[in-house]
Amino acid sequence: MTNPKNITVLGAGAWGTALAVIAKNKNHQVKIWSRSGLTSGDALSLTDVVKDADIILSAISMKGVSEVAKQIQSLSIPKDVIFVTATKGLDPETTRTPSQIWQAMFPLHPVVVLSGPNLSKEIQQGLPSATVVASRSATAAEFVQIIFSSPQFRVYTNLDPxxxxxxxxxxxxxxxxxxxCDGLNLGTNAKAALVTRGLTEMVRxxxxxxxxxxxxxxLSGLGDLLATCNSSLSRNYQVGYQLAQGKTLSEVIADLQGTAEGVNTCKVLMQSAKKQNISMPITEQVYRLLQAEITPRQALExxxxxxxxxxYHD
Structure with a gap:
C-alpha cells in the first residue's frame, strides 16, 4: 500500500472525474479543477489546486491544453512533480500531442501518458478495465502505475509515450x-475489415x-480501437452513427454530451498525411464526410x- 499522495486533476468531465474517483478510492488526496472554476463544489484558483501536488493529471479537452499549461507554467511547480496527460487529440496549429505540449512547457519534469480502452461510464460503474501509463522515465511511469492500480483498474507501463x-x-x-458502418447496417464482415484496415492506417x-x-x-492501440469502435458510449462512434442516420455534423455535435475529439483530429491528421504523402484512405473519407463533401454511402463506395x-503492400 503506497503512502497517500496529493493528486490534482485538471478537468471535471466524465474522464477526469472517473480518474479522480479511482485515486480517491485508494485514499489519495484529490483536488479537481475545471476551466469553469468549479472544483468539487468549491471555487479554487489554479494556484490553490496545484499547491503541494505530487501529480498533476490533465484530462481537459484538447482545445484547452495549451492555455492551461501556460497558466501552470507561470506558477512555481517543484521539479519532482509528475505531469500525467489523459487527453486524446492533436493541436490544430502545431499537430503536437498533449504530452508534447506539456513536455515543452515543463522540460525538466517527467510527463506520463495515460491511455487505454477506458470508457468513462463503465469505469464509474466499477466495471473491470485496464490501461497503460507510458513515459520516457520508467520510474515516473511505475510511480503512476502504483497510484492508479486497483482490483478494478489494471495499469500497465510502457516506454513509448x-x-x-x-x-x-x-x-x-x-x-x-x-x-x-453500423449506422448503415453494413454488417460484421464490413466492420471487421474497416477496423483492421483502420489499424493499419494508424500504425502507418x-x-x-x-x-x-x-x-x-x-491496450492503447488495438484495445482502445476495439472498445471505441464497438460501443455506443463512445462520442466519436456516435458522430459517425448519427451522420449515417442523416443528421448534419452540427446537429450531432449539438446533441453530444462532451467533446468528440476525432472530429478535430481527423482534420489535423489529414493535413499532416498530405504533407508527408502518406496514404490514409479511411481517414480521407471520414474527413470528406465531416466536411459534407460526400454522403456516408458515397464514402463506402x-x-x-x-x-x-x-x-501488406504498404
Whole structure:
C-alpha cells in the first residue's frame, strides 16, 4: 500500500472525474479543477489546486491544453512533480500531442501518458478495465502505475509515450467510420475489415512520426480501437452513427454530451498525411464526410472501389 499522495486533476468531465474517483478510492488526496472554476463544489484558483501536488493529471479537452499549461507554467511547480496527460487529440496549429505540449512547457519534469480502452461510464460503474501509463522515465511511469492500480483498474507501463498517446488519439477517427458502418447496417464482415484496415492506417502514420509499431497491438492501440469502435458510449462512434442516420455534423455535435475529439483530429491528421504523402484512405473519407463533401454511402463506395493490392503492400 503506497503512502497517500496529493493528486490534482485538471478537468471535471466524465474522464477526469472517473480518474479522480479511482485515486480517491485508494485514499489519495484529490483536488479537481475545471476551466469553469468549479472544483468539487468549491471555487479554487489554479494556484490553490496545484499547491503541494505530487501529480498533476490533465484530462481537459484538447482545445484547452495549451492555455492551461501556460497558466501552470507561470506558477512555481517543484521539479519532482509528475505531469500525467489523459487527453486524446492533436493541436490544430502545431499537430503536437498533449504530452508534447506539456513536455515543452515543463522540460525538466517527467510527463506520463495515460491511455487505454477506458470508457468513462463503465469505469464509474466499477466495471473491470485496464490501461497503460507510458513515459520516457520508467520510474515516473511505475510511480503512476502504483497510484492508479486497483482490483478494478489494471495499469500497465510502457516506454513509448508517443505511441501510447497516438493510439488513443488516432483511433477516434476510425471510431467515426465504425459508427457510420453500423449506422448503415453494413454488417460484421464490413466492420471487421474497416477496423483492421483502420489499424493499419494508424500504425502507418504513427511510425512515420516516431512511434513504435508494436505499441499499437497493445491496450492503447488495438484495445482502445476495439472498445471505441464497438460501443455506443463512445462520442466519436456516435458522430459517425448519427451522420449515417442523416443528421448534419452540427446537429450531432449539438446533441453530444462532451467533446468528440476525432472530429478535430481527423482534420489535423489529414493535413499532416498530405504533407508527408502518406496514404490514409479511411481517414480521407471520414474527413470528406465531416466536411459534407460526400454522403456516408458515397464514402463506402470510394473505399470499396479503390485499386486492388496486396494486403501488406504498404
Amino acid at each position: 508517443l505511441g501510447v498517446e497516438l493510439g488513443g488519439t488516432l483511433k477516434n477517427v476510425i471510431a467515426i467510420a465504425s459508427g457510420v 502514420i504513427a511510425v512515420s512520426w516516431g512511434a513504435k509499431a508494436e505499441t499499437f497491438y497493445g 470510394e473505399l470499396m472501389l479503390r485499386d486492388i493490392k496486396p494486403e
